[in-house]
Amino acid sequence: MTTMPTTSARGRGGDSAGVWRAVIRRPLGALSLAYLAVVATAAIAAPWLAPYDPTATDLSHVLSMPSADHWLGTDRLGRDILSRLMYGGQVTLLGVLQAVATVLVLGVAMGLASGFLGGRVDRALNWLIDVVLAIPVIITLLVVLAVFGTNETAAMVTLGVLGAPGLARVVRGVTLAVRQEPYIAAARVAGLPSSYIVLRHVLPRCYGPIIVQASLFAGVSLLTETGLGYLGLGVQPPTPTWGGMVADASQVIDQQPWMLVPAGAVIGLGILAFGLLGDVVRDATGQRGKRAASTRAARRGTLRAEPAAHPASAEPAALLSVRGLSVALPTAQGTTTVVEDVDLDINPGQTVGIVGESGCGKSITGRAILGLLPAGGTIASGSIRLGGDELTTMTKAELARLRGRKIALISQEPLAGLDPVFTVGQQIDELVRRHDRLPRRHVRARTLELLTAVRLPDPEGVAARYPYQLSGGMAQRVVIALALAGRPELLIADEPTTALDVTVQAEILDLLRQLQGETGMAILLITHDWGVVADLCDRAYVMYAGHMVESAPTEEMFDVPLHPYTAGLLRSSPRLAEPGLPLPAIEGTVPEPRDWPAGCHFAPRCPLATAICREGAIAVAKPEENRRTKCIRFDEVRRGEGHDGAGTLARR
Ligand SMILES: Nc1ncnc2c1ncn2[C@@H]1O[C@H](COP(=O)(O)OP(=O)(O)OP(=O)(O)O)[C@@H](O)[C@H]1O
Numbered sequence: 281m282t283t284m285p286t287t288s289a290r291g292r293g294g295d296s297a298g299v300w301r302a303v304i305r306r307p308l309g310a311l312s313l314a315y316l317a318v319v320a321t322a323a324i325a326a327p328w329l330a331p332y333d334p335t336a337t338d339l340s341h342v343l344s345m346p347s348a349d350h351w352l353g354t355d356r357l358g359r360d361i362l363s364r365l366m367y368g369g370q371v372t373l374l375g376v377l378q379a380v381a382t383v384l385v386l387g388v389a390m391g392l393a394s395g396f397l398g399g400r401v402d403r404a405l406n407w408l409i410d411v412v413l414a415i416p417v418i419i420t421l422l423v424v425l426a427v428f429g430t431n432e433t434a435a436m437v438t439l440g441v442l443g444a445p446g447l448a449r450v451v452r453g454v455t456l457a458v459r460q461e462p463y464i465a466a467a468r469v470a471g472l473p474s475s476y477i478v479l480r481h482v483l484p485r486c487y488g489p490i491i492v493q494a495s496l497f498a499g500v501s502l503l504t505e506t507g508l509g510y511l512g513l514g515v516q517p518p519t520p521t522w523g524g525m526v527a528d529a530s531q532v533i534d535q536q537p538w539m540l541v542p543a544g545a546v547i548g549l550g551i552l553a554f555g556l557l558g559d560v561v562r563d564a565t566g567q568r569g570k571r572a573a574s575t576r577a578a579r580r581g582t583l584r585a586e587p588a589a590h591p592a593s594a595e596p597a598a599l600l601s602v603r604g605l606s607v608a609l610p611t612a613q614g615t616t617t618v619v620e621d622v623d624l625d626i627n628p629g630q631t632v633g634i635v636g637e638s639g640c641g642k643s644i645t646g647r648a649i650l651g652l653l654p655a656g657g658t659i660a661s662g663s664i665r666l667g668g669d670e671l672t673t674m675t676k677a678e679l680a681r682l683r684g685r686k687i688a689l690i691s692q693e694p695l696a697g698l699d700p701v702f703t704v705g706q707q708i709d710e711l712v713r714r715h716d717r718l719p720r721r722h723v724r725a726r727t728l729e730l731l732t733a734v735r736l737p738d739p740e741g742v743a744a745r746y747p748y749q750l751s752g753g754m755a756q757r758v759v760i761a762l763a764l765a766g767r768p769e770l771l772i773a774d775e776p777t778t779a780l781d782v783t784v785q786a787e788i789l790d791l792l793r794q795l796q797g798e799t800g801m802a803i804l805l806i807t808h809d810w811g812v813v814a815d816l817c818d819r820a821y822v823m824y825a826g827h828m829v830e831s832a833p834t835e836e837m838f839d840v841p842l843h844p845y846t847a848g849l850l851r852s853s854p855r856l857a858e859p860g861l862p863l864p865a866i867e868g869t870v871p872e873p874r875d876w877p878a879g880c881h882f883a884p885r886c887p888l889a890t891a892i893c894r895e896g897a898i899a900v901a902k903p904e905e906n907r908r909t910k911c912i913r914f915d916e917v918r919r920g921e922g923h924d925g926a927g928t929l930a931r932r
Contacts, residue, residue, distance in 0.1 A: 313557065
């Protein structure tokens with residue numbers, strides 16, 4: 281297996297070196313770059329390469345055609361056209377550079393801030409962008425030149441300012457999309473600061489569109505600069521400018537039409553080269569984008585980020601203590617509560633599992649604990665305390681500092697949590713640097729120690745690989761190594777083995793168990809799989825339609841469930857099914873949050889439900905010291921009532 285990635289594998293629209301390599305491989309791209317390089321070199325090296333002083337006149341050789349002495353002829357004052365073109369290029373290219381630099385600085389900064397920060401910043405910047413876009417460019421440039429007295433720098437910077445909103449819009453669009461990527465959530469969870477995430481993970485994804493826009497804008501700037509020179513509004517004679525040369529040539533077009541050709545051609549080809557370059561980059565990054573999209577689609581299924589919670593005993597020594605947590609999310613029908621009045625406790629070193637059907641609120645509960653709710657989501661009420669710190673009142677920055685150090689996350693789809701552009705080693709190094717503040721020479725040693733801790737053979741070899749070069753099991757081990765970098769007290773594992781094949785699943789579960797023994801961290805495991813709960817968890821929480829309906833020590837719950845939903849879920853588990861018998865099922869489906877019934881959310885599917893269950897909120901009962909159930913008929917459930925002979929929950 282090679283250790284260097286191919287362009288397509290590395291780039292998610294991205295890294296600038298990859299973009300340039302892709303451009304150079306295309307003939308039009310190579311040609312455009314070569315032309316621009318020759319023009320720029322000629323301009324920069326004009327003092328050494330130009331055969332004549334560009335302002336030296338020779339009235340005995342006016343308006344001459346190309347010759348051995350004057351390769352491109354002379355103008356009406358006998359000045360050498362080639363020398364004037366070379367020197368004129370300095371003025372024009374400097375103007376283009378000023379405008380493009382201004383566009384890049386303003387446009388990229390505005391686009392990243394708008395797309396990544398969102399909310400009020402986004403609205404304010406969008407308003408500003410609309411305002412600037414409404415300003416007429418030519419009139420503004422004329423006003424600036426009038427005010428600054430034909431100062432071309434002022435004009436070109438103004439052009440850049442007026443062009444920045446266009447680039448900002450493009451960068452904002454890419455940033456909005458990248459912000460949703462799981463590896464950005466993973467970077468946040470790992471405790472990396474927003475500025476680092478933006479510069480290291482988001483900006484590189486914008487390189488392609490930025491280069492396209494900058495290139496097209498350079499063409500516009502070239503046209504504008506030469507236009508100003510032509511009108512006599514830019515740099516003044518006798519300094520040669522391309523626009524000024526066109527103006528000179530147009531005055532003698534009847535006598536010597538050739539004079540128009542050199543300057544006209546250089547300008548025309550320059551604009552063409554910038555335009556072609558933009559197109560080629562767009563093609564190159566477009567194809568790369570499609571490849572990346574298909575890769576993402578192929579592995580879609582996973583990394584979300586988080587664990588969930590449930591009711592139970594108030595452990596004074598709890599590492600994590602969630603009380604009365606309710607979460608609201610924006611939906612098409614308005615803001616809806618999707619998690620309601622949830623309690624959950626995890627003690628240091630304990631492994632707690634949250635089980636429930638899809639859509640019950642497990643992941644959202646976990647996201648709330650991590651402070652990473654989907655956009656617009658809020659904690660409507662409740663408390664989340666970690667090691668004595670109240671998380672619900674923390675600022676985003678405080679939460680970010682906590683993530684990675686106190687809480688870490690591993691997810692269902694490991695590859696989605698890794699940035700494809702960097703090697704495994706680079707990604708772990710970065711976290712180690714941040715968490716341990718080690719001198720550079722010790723960082724890699726700690727990285728290799730982490731890769732060894734997750735039982736990866738050949739840690740050096742793995743560190744040199746890119747994510748796409750890892751198998752699913754290796755990638756999950758790498759993600760676990762990343763999670764361990766900050767020595768977290770709580771590890772949240774959201775379906776950590778779902779995307780892996782059965783053998784690898786068992787290995788990863790073993791690894792988690794071993795690591796917990798070695799580090800003493802607590803684990804919150806979100807899963808659909810009772811087998812995983814039985815295997816790893818000290819305590820199980822069962823979630824249904826936004827409610828924590830039961831919690832108990834795992835063995836006790838397996839032996840005697842005290843909520844009809846737990847009983848039904850256990851009976852319908854393929855892992856626990858009786859061989860030869862049909863797999864029992866709970867009739868019906870989990871209701872959407874907007875369709876939650878009054879009273880017990882499970883009542884419409886429950887064989888034991890009575891009128892009281894349907895009337896109002898059901899309190900959490902404490903049938904035994906370490907057990908909780910949100911059911912008034914737990915005694916009947918204990919006795920196994922409510923099931924038909926096949927084990928299916930039977931309706932009355
Ligand atoms: N970004 C979102 N915007 C609006 N509603 C959402 C969003 N994410 C989740 N929900 C809703 O919140 C509820 C709980 O979802 P959640 O993902 O927490 O369930 P889950 O139990 O983790 O399911 P799964 O096991 O499939 O991941 C669901 O009804 C879901 O439709």
